[in-house]
Amino acid sequence: MALCNELADIKKLDSSATTYFNKMKVLADTLTSIGRPLSNEEFAGFVIKGLDAEYDNVAEAVHIAKPVMPPHELYS
Template identity: 80%
Template structure:
């Protein structure tokens, strides 16, 4: 639960997109070995949550993507 809370609390702020994404991916990947992997649709939701209004268009595209974007496409 603590790792999921951290994922929900991370904000991009002034960090680069690469730094922000790496933080998110490391935390998400940490859940797998303990048997608490994120579902495919959860990771993009956590990423979107930490973005500010400058990324509204990107957030909308991610939210509307069908099927859900896998992390490597999300980063691209």
């Protein structure tokens, strides 16, 4: 639960997109290693939640993508 809370609290702010995504991915990978993997939809939701208005177009594209983008596509 603490890892999910940490995922929910991470914000991109002034960090680079790579740094931000890597923080998210490390936490998601940790969840997977303890037997609680996130679905692609859950991971995308956490990533989008931490972005600011500058990324609204990206967030919209991720929301309408079907099927939900896996993490490697979300990053690119």
